[in-house]
Amino acid sequence: MEDAQEELDSVEAELEMVEVQVAELLQKQTELTSRKNALLRQLEGATSSSSSAKSAKSPGASPSMSKQEMQRYDGTGFQWSKSVEQNLKDTFRLSTFRPLQLRAINLTMSGRDLFLVMPTGRGKSLCYQLPAVCSKGSSLVVTPLVSLMEDQIMYLKSIDVAAVMLNASSSREHAKTVMAGMTESKCPFKLLYVTPEKIAKSKLLMSRLEKAYKADQLSRITVDEVHCCSQWGHDFRPDYKLLGILKRQFPKVPLIGLTATATSSVLKDCEKILCVSQTVTLTASFNRTNLYYEVRIKDCDNDASINDIASLIKTRYKDQSGIVYVFSQKDAEAVASELQKRDISASAYHANMDPEDKSQVHRKWTTNKIRVIVATVAFGMGIDKPDVRFVVHHTISKSIENYYQESGRAGRDGRPADCIVYYGFSDIFRISTMVVMENVGQKKLLTMVDYCQSVDRCRRSLMAVHFDEVWDNKGCGQMCDTCRHANDYVTVDITQHARQVVQILELAVTNDEKLTPLKLVEAWMGKGPAKRRKMIQMTLLSRPQVEAVIVQLLLKSYLGQRGHSPTMCRITRGLQLHSVRHILLPEAGTKSCSAEEQQPLSQCEDEEHGGEVCLGELRRSHDQR
């Protein structure tokens, strides 16, 4: 019986190791497939000849468009070309197009359905506003936020382009005038902005659109922030799911979807939801060459990170404008007040503030009366301040897409700007609690954690993989901390350390004790009951090293929750033994290491790399520019 039990344990352990290996191979397969597809697209010549932009085929049933055909859309030989050029100069007061703008305009003017993926601040708006001005009738623009509509309408008014909006707070009178105008042979406005809720709820609006369509007065449908359609997009909005009705009812009207951040799987989903096929996707490079990306390890003493941020603002960014993103409303108030105490003109901004106060803070910041906005993600869409010199994240973002978009508010004027994120262990679990209900929220969070934890890979290359972009290693130009300090890390075998973590978790299960990640760190460092201390191997690693090892185990799925699908895996609920995927440790070449025998990680460079676990990369020193 004993033999059978022993063998069963061993088989179970081996099976678990196979599971881990299969998961890793599947992950690798996904990465390689995505890379292969991106390379194929490049080879097939679907990419733009512009070095800064590529044009990919649509993610789903993509129309096969040759390179030559695509390049034709960069030209000026179309019947609308004269009007486009004239309005660019006379109405929009711009002299030239930015990469991909003319191509997008020609495609939509020729009636193609189009997704335009362009980094924030590159000029997506022109790609639907200029066609609207050059077309008959009016264009419908679906926008997620009323404040975004207001900004756009204010801008369009300033250049004498008639635009109106309809949202929940529009008066009856106004709605009536707008709806009547839609079907007039000479429509009194060129753009009609609506929220997705309005499309979903107003039958009257739909029937007026129907009339406008029949009268050939509906020239284009624009869906701004199109990633909101997809549950995979980081700003998913349920009402966006109903927008498929537009293309079903008005099949001949071209649709243009705009987004700054969408992976091909998000766009595939959007295509389905919006009922479009044969969509052309134009993707401008995500690479903002003027932005410097840096990750700093956040000290568990909050004051230290505030001091660090304050010192940066007072020295490197003296008299410059910037944003400090924080996790919560409470943090926004607290960090703003700490910065004020350090003589920095900073103000908090969060969703719970009075609309009046919010716009006052925004206005003061835009006009440089306040230098720093300390904000939650509520301070987001529609920020068009060109001279933001720094975006500091006091807490990591909940996904790479979020981080890209938030940090992308820096340097819209094209001049150098910094994007710095403070990466703290306990923040991972604060955010984890917040995203637990989100589709693939944990997975996305771990990708952000991976971005922060990586010290051996270019930050841009990590984003490139994420956004399915073919990446050339020269593309960074030392504009990230890891490229700038290329060899500033050591590679160590963390097998022994991982084994100690498992031992602690096994003990916790035996004692029916639930360990949160923070408690796990402390237990491993020898805090907690004396009885436990006697039974485990404590570590001599420093706290940041301990945290890094545990994060590495999470990233590689050695720590997680057993018995649930990966998306249900809640790392905040405590790391119990049943949540651990057993690690089969090598039999030979390793010896058990008591606390006394252990060396700090930085001295373990020469240890044999025999572990089944993984190699952990730990930062040797804090990056300093």
Ligand SMILES: Nc1ncnc2c1ncn2[C@@H]1O[C@H](COP(=O)(O)OP(=O)(O)OP(=O)(O)O)[C@@H](O)[C@H]1O
């Ligand atoms: N061809 C151009 N030449 C010069 N400036 C331009 C051009 N196109 C757009 N811009 C300017 O670039 C700025 C950003 O444009 P826009 O607001 O359209 O960006 P966006 O891509 O929509 O960004 P977001 O994702 O943040 O909404 C605006 O001030 C706009 O006037």
